[in-house]
Amino acid sequence: MSDGASVSWARAVEQARALFRWHRVRRLDWEAQELLWAQTVLAVILWRTAREQKCAVDDITVSAAVVAAQRAAKAGSLHSGLLPTLGPRDGELPPPGDAADALRAVEQVLSVHVRGPVVTGATPGPGQLGYVVRELRADPAMPGEHGGWAPLLSVARFHIRTVGEQWRSSLWQVTGHDHVAARATGLVTTSLPAYDYPPAPDPITRTHPSWLQRACWLTGLTPTLHTAGKMLPRSAQGTLRPLHIVFQSYAGLCASLAPAVGELEALWARGDVSDCDAWELEHVPAPLLQQTMDIEVAVNRLAVFLGSISRIDAS
Numbered sequence: 250m251s252d253g254a255s256v257s258w259a260r261a262v263e264q265a266r267a268l269f270r271w272h273r274v275r276r277l278d279w280e281a282q283e284l285l286w287a288q289t290v291l292a293v294i295l296w297r298t299a300r301e302q303k304c305a306v307d308d309i310t311v312s313a314a315v316v317a318a319q320r321a322a323k324a325g326s327l328h329s330g331l332l333p334t335l336g337p338r339d340g341e342l343p344p345p346g347d348a349a350d351a352l353r354a355v356e357q358v359l360s361v362h363v364r365g366p367v368v369t370g371a372t373p374g375p376g377q378l379g380y381v382v383r384e385l386r387a388d389p390a391m392p393g394e395h396g397g398w399a400p401l402l403s404v405a406r407f408h409i410r411t412v413g414e415q416w417r418s419s420l421w422q423v424t425g426h427d428h429v430a431a432r433a434t435g436l437v438t439t440s441l442p443a444y445d446y447p448p449a450p451d452p453i454t455r456t457h458p459s460w461l462q463r464a465c466w467l468t469g470l471t472p473t474l475h476t477a478g479k480m481l482p483r484s485a486q487g488t489l490r491p492l493h494i495v496f497q498s499y500a501g502l503c504a505s506l507a508p509a510v511g512e513l514e515a516l517w518a519r520g521d522v523s524d525c526d527a528w529e530l531e532h533v534p535a536p537l538l539q540q541t542m543d544i545e546v547a548v549n550r551l552a553v554f555l556g557s558i559s560r561i562d563a564s
Contacts, residue, residue, distance in 0.1 A: 258296050258333040260306040262340075264382050265292035271385040272358055274392060275367075286347075287354040289340030294318045294355055295378065296333055307379030307512070314378070315359045322352040372535050380534060383509050387536035398505040398540050405498040405547055409554060412491040416558065421491050423561045426481050430492060433477040434470070436552035437559050442466050447514065450522050459525040460533050461517055464510045464541055467503045467548065474500035499551055502544055509537055 269288045298317045299306045321327050327348040335341070343351045361367055362381050366374070368388045374380055386396065393400030415421035431437050444458035446465050478496035483489060489497075513532055522528050 257299055257306055258292075258339075261292040261296035261299065261333075262289075264306060264378060265289070265295060267382045267385060268358055270396070271388065271391070275388065275390065276361075286341055286343040287351045287358075289335070289342055290327065290348070290351040291355045291358060292339070293327070293332065293342070294321065294352075294359075297321075297331055300331065307377065307382075309378050310376045311359050311362045311378055311381055312376055315356055315363060318352050318356045318359065322349055322356070325349070327352060366534075368534075368536050370535055370539060374534055375531055379512060380532065383512065383532075383537055384534035386508060387534060387540045389536065389539070398502070398544075401498070401502045401505055402543055402547060405495075405502045405551075408495045408498045409551060412495050413554065415491055423558045427490070427492050428559055430477045430480045430496070431555040431559050433480060434473055434496070434551075434555060436548070437555050447517055449525055451525070455525065460529050460538065460541060461510070461513055461525075463545065464506050465514065467541070467544055468507050468510050470548065471500045471504045471507070474503070495551070499548065502547060506541065506544065509533075 265288050268291065294314055294317050295306055295309065298309045298314045301317070302309055302313065321330060325345075325348070328342065328345055332342075342348075363376070366372060366384065368384050369390065371384055374384070385391075387398065389397065389399040391397030391399070393404075412421060416423065442458075444462040444466055447461060449455050449459055449462070474496040478489075478493040478500070481490040481493045516532060517528070520528070
């Protein structure tokens with residue numbers, strides 16, 4: 250394969266895994282869940298569709314992939330058609346005799362998304378694969394071990410509530426190290442975030458930051474919070490300072506936006522964006538907006554807490 254085809258195949262495998270992960274976890278009665286090779290067959294269908302349409306994997310429509318799966322099943326052409334070079338971690342194709350069942354499972358996975366949004370709170374949007382997968386990744390009902398963000402939010406809330414209780418009951422004493430780390434986050438300030446990246450196409454007339462500007466600022470907090478946490482010395486027993494644990498949990502929460510930010514930052518850079526709001530309607534699903542807003546609220550609570558302890562005399 251060419252370099253471009255190799256990149257396309259890697260993305261097809263990644264998106265197929267995301268689709269199957271959601272279906273296995275959120276549709277437990279799905280009859281095809283034990284067809285282990287169906288995920289690889291789905292990746293092949295996505296890859297073929299992108300090559301046929303001469304576009305990126307994320308830009309294909311789910312309906313076009315359904316047609317490709319139906320066509321392959323009817324013609325029995327899974328093995329005889331165009332195939333990528335499978336890597337050692339890409340899975341395996343089924344024996345020719347089992348290809349029809351695998352293609353039926355693939356069609357089932359894809360077809361549910363053609364009928365409309367499957368995530369609670371989602372609204373009808375574009376049918377491109379990238380949009381659909383972003384919607385699934387932002388499903389708040391996904392368990393944490395499968396990449397869900399809502400459990401990360403619960404963990405962050407738990408840790409800041411715990412450290413607040415320890416502070417009020419004098420079980421945790423604020424030190425000079427805590428003050429330095431709090432200031433290092435950049436959250437102990439009365440100034441609003443700059444929200445200046447990526448630049449908006451209409452900065453003079455625009456009255457609010459774009460989703461991408463807000464999300465980029467939040468993901469930018471991840472390394473900042475990790476660095477601030479490392480400034481705090483461990484206890485004599487080697488345990489982390491309470492504030493370090495809080496920073497770790499919030500860093501993980503902000504990092505949950507990174508996959509979507511990476512994708513949409515690249516799309517923003519390659520497109521001629523003239524209207525931020527219209528662009529967001531085409532690329533940012535409602536569950537992703539909710540995820541962003543909930544993380545913003547959580548970060549604001551962290552900022553208020555850090556401001557409170559920063560006013561305490563640590564001498």
